[in-house]
Structure formats: C-alpha cells, structure tokens
Amino acid sequence: xxxxxxxVSVILAVLVAMVLVxxxxxxxxxxxxxxxxxxxxxxxxxxxxITAYQVHGPEQxxxxxxxxxxxxxxxxxxxxxxxxxxxGYRVVVYDQYGRGFSDRPKTSLSIDLMRHQLGxxxxxxxxxxxxxxxxxxxxxxxxxxxAMHPERVSALAYQVPVIEGASVGQxxxxxxxxxxxxxxxxxxxxxxxxxxxxxxxxxTEEARRVVAHFTKQFNVRGTxxxxxxxxxxxxxxxxxxxxxxxxxxxxxxQFVYAIDDPEIKAEQVEAALALYASPDVHSxxxxxxxxxxxxxxxxxxxxxxxxxAK
Numbered sequence: 001x002x003x004x005x006x007x008v009s010v011i012l013a014v015l016v017a018m019v020l021v022x023x024x025x026x027x028x029x030x031x032x033x034x035x036x037x038x039x040x041x042x043x044x045x046x047x048x049x050i051t052a053y054q055v056h057g058p059e060q061x062x063x064x065x066x067x068x069x070x071x072x073x074x075x076x077x078x079x080x081x082x083x084x085x086x087x088g089y090r091v092v093v094y095d096q097y098g099r100g101f102s103d104r105p106k107t108s109l110s111i112d113l114m115r116h117q118l119g120x121x122x123x124x125x126x127x128x129x130x131x132x133x134x135x136x137x138x139x140x141x142x143x144x145x146x147a148m149h150p151e152r153v154s155a156l157a158y159q160v161p162v163i164e165g166a167s168v169g170q171x172x173x174x175x176x177x178x179x180x181x182x183x184x185x186x187x188x189x190x191x192x193x194x195x196x197x198x199x200x201x202x203x204t205e206e207a208r209r210v211v212a213h214f215t216k217q218f219n220v221r222g223t224x225x226x227x228x229x230x231x232x233x234x235x236x237x238x239x240x241x242x243x244x245x246x247x248x249x250x251x252x253x254q255f256v257y258a259i260d261d262p263e264i265k266a267e268q269v270e271a272a273l274a275l276y277a278s279p280d281v282h283s284x285x286x287x288x289x290x291x292x293x294x295x296x297x298x299x300x301x302x303x304x305x306x307x308x309a310k
Contacts, residue, residue, distance in 0.1 A: 026186075028221040035220045036101035044094075046120040048113065049103030053094035053121060057085035062154070063127045064089040064306065067118065069136030070162075070230055071197045073100030073217065076210045077135070083299040089131070089306075094121055096141075097226065100213075104222025109229035111237065114141045115148060122152065131306045133157040136264070136288070137230075140239050147242035150249050157254040157302055160261055160288055163268040165238045185228045193227060194218060199289065207292070240272065247275030254280040254305045256298065258290040280305045 032050070036043075041052035054074075064084060068074045074093040084091045095102040097117055098109050107113060118141060122130060131154045134142030139161020146153050197214045217223055230236065246253070253276045257269040266283070273279045282301060284290045291298055 027219055028224060030219045030221065032101070032103045032220050032222070035217065039101050041095075041101050044121055044124040046117060046124065048097060048105040048107060048117065051094055051097070051103070051117060051121050052101030053092060053125075055090065055092050055125065056081050057090045058088065059090060061088045061090040062306070063092065063125075063130035064302075065092045065094075065118070065122070065127075065130050065132050067132060067134035067138030067141050068093075068096065068099075069138050070236070071099075071193055072210065072214055075100065075213050079206060079295040080133075080299050080302075083296055084303065087299075087303040087307075089303075092121075092125065092127070092130075098223060098230070099226075100217060104220065104226050106222075108233055109226045109235055110233055111140065111144050111235050111239075114235065115144045118145050119149060119152070128152065129154050131155050131157070133159070133302060134161060135159040135291075137162050137236065139163075140236065143239040143242040143246065146251065147245040150246070150251060153251065155252045155254070155306055156246065157256070157305060158269075159256045159291065159298070160258060160264050161239075161255075161269065161272070162236060162264060163239060163243070163272045165236055182228075185231075186224060189231065190218060190224055190227060243272040243275050247277070250277060252276075252280075252305075252308075254282075254301070256282045256284070256291075256301065258284050258286055258288065260285050261288045261290070263288045 036052050039052065041054055044051045044053060052074075066074065066077045066080060068077055073095045077093060081091050081093065096114055098104050105113075122128070129152050132142050132145070134140070134157070136159070139158040140163075142156055142158060143161065146156050194215055198211050253273070255269060255273045257264065257266060259266045273281055280301075284294075286292075
C-alpha cells in the first residue's frame, strides 16, 4: 500500500469516527410540538412555523411585549407578568424561533427572521402598536424592529441590550471551524451555552424551574443548529445604526444596564443611549444577570416609563 493510500485510509477512518461520535452525542430526541405539549402556551401559526406565546391582562389594556434574550426563553421573564398586569397592561410573552416552546424552522436564525416573527405575532394578535421590552439579544431585536417599524412602537425599553454585537468567545470560534465545527459545537459550544444559562442561578424554585426548562430545550430537534446560527450569523451583529435611526426619530427609550457587565460593556450601552433625546436611564451592578431578584423593582420602572410615554 502506497503512502498516499495509507493517508487516504487514515483520513477516511478519522472522518467515519467523527461521524459516529457526532451521532452518539445527539441529545435531540423531541419535536417542538412534544416539548410544548401541556406547556400552557398558545400557538400562533406564522410564516416560518409555530410561535408559542401567552397573553395576560385586560384585553383593552396597552399592549406590552417582552422579548427574551439569546439563551433563556420567555419562561425566565414570567415574574414580570403579575406586576405589569396589575398595572393594567396586556402583557405578551413569547418564545423566539429556535428556543423555548417555539418551532425550529429550517431557515437560518437571523436578526431579520426575529424581526419578522415579532411583527407577524403582533399581526396575529391584532396588536397594531405596542410597548416593547427587550433583554440582551431581545434588545437587539427591539432595536431592529424599532428602526424598521417605528409606527408599531409606542416606546422602547432596553435591558442589558446587545449594541455593538456580542462576543461569541471560544464557543463561536470552535463552532466556526471548517469540517470539525459541527462536532465542536455539539461537544464544546452547546455545553458552554448551557453552562451560561445555568449561571442564572438555582437559589429559588422559580430559578430552578427556568434552568430545568432551559436545559431541556436542547433535547428539541433543531435547537443545536439554530444556536450555532445564533453564534455564527448576523443575529448578534452591530445594531448601532438602528439606534441612530430610532434616536433621530425622537422615540422615547429606557435603558437599564449593569456597569460591570462582562458581556455587554457599559460604554457600548452609553454610546447608544447618547443617541436618544432624554432617555430614561438606570444603572446597576451585578453583571449580565443583575436583574435576578429585582423583578418587582424593574417592573415598577417599566410601568413608570411606559405610563409617561402614553
């Protein structure tokens, strides 16, 4: 056997081994429909698949839509619902495509897919105009939507928003590698994302429920692929141009952020809020998940801001 033949045989053996290891590590055993069964969420059949959502509060109340972040789904923001409903809002929570109880469409997870999903959900619920509250990646979706559809936004509230893109760190670097990227995504990047979500904490029953739900969503077919899209596509790209457009329109905005956030640097948030006329600004310490345990306080700030924006 020539050296070339030996080399080809070794390469083929390695590739076969990689495929077998990759298949053995597959954790996706559920459909999205199975995962959301008995979830208590309603289903909106939109153009790219089913969006799972809940609506709380008076039908005639001002609409307030909560847009979750890149990892933790809408279940992590349920604690905001009771105080906001008590304040008179019609509160909508929903899961973005690729996360939580919503479908995993075969299209790439992009910032404009997220924008379209929000707009179509508003159409389905017959909401022409709403107050929007976006957290982390949800803040990026909010900025994109607000820049493209200002007529549908009453006011915008950002919490630790992605502004100049987000560093995907080692997980993104490994996922982007040619040939071995999918394998490294499965065994390194996805566990890294799960560990990040678990850092939300398990100090309370509510937190434990959120983390358990977050971890289980990775058993849904298509989640890994869409999380890889999130890391490698344009979903986490720079949104400063959108903020410039929104600020120039005179829209009212609230910014809530952590000055010690290692993921979204304070100077990025401050550069964005400088584009708005008289934004409502609140800063904290405690990192990216500073809001844990502060739901009542933050909900009151949302109510105060949105009430003034009427």
